[in-house]
Amino acid sequence: MGNSNAEIAASGRVSAPDLRGGAPQLTRLQKIGNSRHLGLYLMAPAFLFVVLFFVAPVLLTGVFGFTNMSTATGISGGAYLANQSSMRALRDKHDFGELADQINRVVFTIDEAGLEAAAQAGASAATLKELNAKFFGQSFGKRRDVERAIKTLDNRPSSTRAIKAISKHFERSVFNIRFDSADDLLAALNKFGISLDPQQQAAVIDVTYTGWVFTTDNFKRMISLPDTRTTLYNTLFYVFTTLILFNVGFALVLAISTHYMDAAPAGFFRSVWLLPRITPPVLYVLMWKWLAWDTGFISAVLGPFGIAPKNWMLDSPTNAWTFIILINGMVGASMGMLIFASAIKAIPTSLFYASEVDGATRAQQIRHIILPQLRFPILFITSYQTLSLLTSFEFILLATEGGPGGSTEVWALSTYFKALNNYAGSLEYGYGAALALVLVVVGVAMSILYLKLFDFKTLTAPPKIE
Amino acid sequence: MRILLDNFTKKFGTLTVIDQMDLEIHSGEMIALLGGSGCGKSTTLFSICGIHKINGGRILFGDKDVTNITSQERNVGVVFQSFALYPHMTVEQNIGFPLKLRKESASEVKRKVDEIAEMVHIEALIHRRPGELSGGQQQRVALARALVRRPDVLLLDEPLANLDATLRLEMRSEIRRIQQETGITAVLVTHDQVEAMSMCDRIAIMDAGKIVQISEPREMYNNPVSDFVAGFLGSPPIAFLQGRITDGIFVEPSTGTKMPVNADIAKRANGGEVRVGIRPEFFQPGAGAAIKGRVSFIESQGRETLYNVTLPDGNILRSIQGSQSSARIGDEVEWGVDSSQMLVFGRDGMRL
Numbered sequence: 001m002g003n004s005n006a007e008i009a010a011s012g013r014v015s016a017p018d019l020r021g022g023a024p025q026l027t028r029l030q031k032i033g034n035s036r037h038l039g040l041y042l043m044a045p046a047f048l049f050v051v052l053f054f055v056a057p058v059l060l061t062g063v064f065g066f067t068n069m070s071t072a073t074g075i076s077g078g079a080y081l082a083n084q085s086s087m088r089a090l091r092d093k094h095d096f097g098e099l100a101d102q103i104n105r106v107v108f109t110i111d112e113a114g115l116e117a118a119a120q121a122g123a124s125a126a127t128l129k130e131l132n133a134k135f136f137g138q139s140f141g142k143r144r145d146v147e148r149a150i151k152t153l154d155n156r157p158s159s160t161r162a163i164k165a166i167s168k169h170f171e172r173s174v175f176n177i178r179f180d181s182a183d184d185l186l187a188a189l190n191k192f193g194i195s196l197d198p199q200q201q202a203a204v205i206d207v208t209y210t211g212w213v214f215t216t217d218n219f220k221r222m223i224s225l226p227d228t229r230t231t232l233y234n235t236l237f238y239v240f241t242t243l244i245l246f247n248v249g250f251a252l253v254l255a256i257s258t259h260y261m262d263a264a265p266a267g268f269f270r271s272v273w274l275l276p277r278i279t280p281p282v283l284y285v286l287m288w289k290w291l292a293w294d295t296g297f298i299s300a301v302l303g304p305f306g307i308a309p310k311n312w313m314l315d316s317p318t319n320a321w322t323f324i325i326l327i328n329g330m331v332g333a334s335m336g337m338l339i340f341a342s343a344i345k346a347i348p349t350s351l352f353y354a355s356e357v358d359g360a361t362r363a364q365q366i367r368h369i370i371l372p373q374l375r376f377p378i379l380f381i382t383s384y385q386t387l388s389l390l391t392s393f394e395f396i397l398l399a400t401e402g403g404p405g406g407s408t409e410v411w412a413l414s415t416y417f418k419a420l421n422n423y424a425g426s427l428e429y430g431y432g433a434a435l436a437l438v439l440v441v442v443g444v445a446m447s448i449l450y451l452k453l454f455d456f457k458t459l460t461a462p463p464k465i466e
Numbered sequence: 467m468r469i470l471l472d473n474f475t476k477k478f479g480t481l482t483v484i485d486q487m488d489l490e491i492h493s494g495e496m497i498a499l500l501g502g503s504g505c506g507k508s509t510t511l512f513s514i515c516g517i518h519k520i521n522g523g524r525i526l527f528g529d530k531d532v533t534n535i536t537s538q539e540r541n542v543g544v545v546f547q548s549f550a551l552y553p554h555m556t557v558e559q560n561i562g563f564p565l566k567l568r569k570e571s572a573s574e575v576k577r578k579v580d581e582i583a584e585m586v587h588i589e590a591l592i593h594r595r596p597g598e599l600s601g602g603q604q605q606r607v608a609l610a611r612a613l614v615r616r617p618d619v620l621l622l623d624e625p626l627a628n629l630d631a632t633l634r635l636e637m638r639s640e641i642r643r644i645q646q647e648t649g650i651t652a653v654l655v656t657h658d659q660v661e662a663m664s665m666c667d668r669i670a671i672m673d674a675g676k677i678v679q680i681s682e683p684r685e686m687y688n689n690p691v692s693d694f695v696a697g698f699l700g701s702p703p704i705a706f707l708q709g710r711i712t713d714g715i716f717v718e719p720s721t722g723t724k725m726p727v728n729a730d731i732a733k734r735a736n737g738g739e740v741r742v743g744i745r746p747e748f749f750q751p752g753a754g755a756a757i758k759g760r761v762s763f764i765e766s767q768g769r770e771t772l773y774n775v776t777l778p779d780g781n782i783l784r785s786i787q788g789s790q791s792s793a794r795i796g797d798e799v800e801w802g803v804d805s806s807q808m809l810v811f812g813r814d815g816m817r818l
Binding site for chain 1: 512516517542543544546548550552553563564567568611615711
């Protein structure tokens with residue numbers, strides 16, 4: 001026994017150096033074990049995700065909203081490029097028409113590169129040597145001029161076609177050439193004998209830059225476009241109609257009517273109203289589409305009555321809106337129903353008894369007992385659903401894609417189309433971000449408004465009655 | 467107004483809670499429905515006010531059959547155990563609520579609310595909300611709301627159960643005062659025999675959905691019809707001994723103590739097994755048939771002291787005495803039972 005103890009002690013001493021690496025880890029573990037730090041460790045993943053998927057996107061949206069990023073500019077830096085459109089901008093925006101024409105012009109210069117290229121292409125060495133000797137460094141404004149110069153050479157090619165083949169190697173232009181920096185572009189222009197005053201330089205740099213820049217143009221554009229107003233009205237109509245009719249209104253009807261039912265049928269009806277919420281959204285909307293399209297249920301049922309089949313959902317803006325609001329409302333109502341029903345359940349039975357013997361009818365009970373007690377749940381559902389309706393567009397995208405003719409295009413959907421997905425494939429990240437930023441600001445403003453309106457502090461104060 | 471329950475039956479599903487009960491409550495009297503939990507006293511109360519629909523029999527207010535009239539139209543005032551005040555309304559709105567529902571004019575409502583508020587002493591509180599009131603104040607508001615429309619009957623469901631001890635004493639007399647001032651017919655549901663005895667004109671004691679006895683409190687205390695009633699009334703409770711009556715004498719089996727019983731009972735129960743009840747005030751030192759036992763528990767109640775005396779067979783007799791008594795736990799004592807005050811019950815528990 002004594003021996004084995006000694007052995008353990010000895011082996012412990014022997015392996016001590018091996019354990020040294022593990023020892024500090026043990027103390028770190030002990031630190032984690034301290035409940036004061038444990039919370040932080042547990043919070044860390046959540047914090048990381050919040051930063052990655054919430055804070056960062058919102059901040060970036062704020063930044064992108066003030067840029068002109070698009071598929072054309074890319075999201076990294078750009079180059080300097082004189083082309084048709086940048087020259088048009090130079091003419092229209094900066095009123096340097098003459099300069100634009102100048103930059104547009106093609107110049108023929110006898111230079112090293114041209115000679116080399118011509119030699120590569122198989123032009124005779126004698127011709128090129130003489131060309132080099134007689135005209136090196138000279139520029140010609142027109143192709144005809146450079147060709148005439150070649151014809152003066154002793155060793156000129158015999159055919160006009162060969163002369164044309166040589167001349168093309170000396171064609172020089174800044175047009176459609178990408179320059180990595182503004183200085184390169186200016187140097188190139190200078191080389192062609194186009195010298196610019198500082199004002200012109202600034203203008204040329206401005207119009208030829210192909211990357212994105214910071215700008216407030218998005219917001220100016222948003223205000224000036226008539227589409228913006230249509231989208232805004234669509235959004236307001238969509239949010240408040242769905243909210244009032246279904247998410248709060250119908251939810252209240254369901255909660256209150258099931259409250260006055262026996263437990264079994266009440267539970268059944270609540271479950272039925274939950275079904276749309278647990279149906280996969282894509283299938284759910286697909287079923288609505290089946291219901292509505294020209295060979296669908298409605299058309300089939302109405303057919304025998306002599307009503308021509310048509311796509312009932314996309315037939316008119318009114319129909320489209322009816323479907324959109326029904327599709328959203330049928331899902332949205334269930335959440336309110338659950339919240340309201342549980343809030344009604346929390347009202348002591350004795351209050352119902354008391355109001356009954358006080359002479360209150362059902363309607364008066366709802367008016368004087370239930371609704372006042374539902375103030376906070378109604379606030380909660382109103383604000384929660386306003387925000388969720390403002391930002392959710394999946395059902396509209398799936399059902400009508402904003403149609404017919406953009407009549408059901410709400411702000412969030414329009415943002416999505418502008419920035420991330422559209423038919424033309426020209427995605428305006430910057431403008432989309434600006435639209436999204438408006439949504440963020442409106443959302444925050446509305447939350448604050450609701451909290452003020454419903455007197456949030458009193459509502460969340462500790463209850464004064466058991 | 468006289469209230470009559472005639473052959474009243476109430477079932478919950480297949481469970482019969484009240485079976486063919488008859489009860490007459492006289493106009494202007496206050497009656498207690500007394501019993502343990504689950505005896506059907508609250509069910510009876512909720513049936514009178516119409517919250518429960520009854521399954522058989524009739525309920526009459528005066529001569530009017532209200533059996534099929536909804537609670538909204540019955541004109542009853544109810545005070546609930548939890549007071550059931552509307553938390554989002556002020557005291558004034560709470561009290562005025564029944565009147566408002568009747569579409570009485572605002573000035574009329576105000577006048578009546580002020581009048582009743584003064585009566586229950588809460589004039590100063592009428593702009594507060596229930597959450598800002600103490601339990602006793604809430605109780606008064608609940609009373610005021612029940613009384614404000616001059617109901618045919620005032621129903622009180624364990625009104626004192628949620629109050630602390632001192633408030634309970636205070637509200638006991640307050641409710642009685644208000645009931646007597648208004649002359650209203652009132653039904654008090656309680657499990658507390660002290661409340662029932664101190665507040666009510668009569669007590670209807672209930673067990674398993676039946677009324678066992680209806681009497682005035684004193685009469686019920688002195689002349690219980692069964693050992694159940696005897697055991698329910700009185701604090702500290704009555705003590706029971708088992709034994710046999712032979713030749714007009716009850717013999718306590720473990721000590722052999724002989725306690726004479728009156729001739730009438732002796733004649734009826736001769737040779738039979740009986741149960742005798744001895745109230746603590748009739749088991750005292752130095753009087754009646756002396757019985758030996760050991761003091762097993764002492765509880766000082768200030769003015770008086772309660773002793774439990776355990777007999778050799780483990781039965782316990784209780785004695786309540788003036789606090790000058792010097793007995794200690796473990797002492798062997800020999801105190802007397804006043805056998806003329808003994809309550810004798812047959813094997814079925816009924817009084818002989």
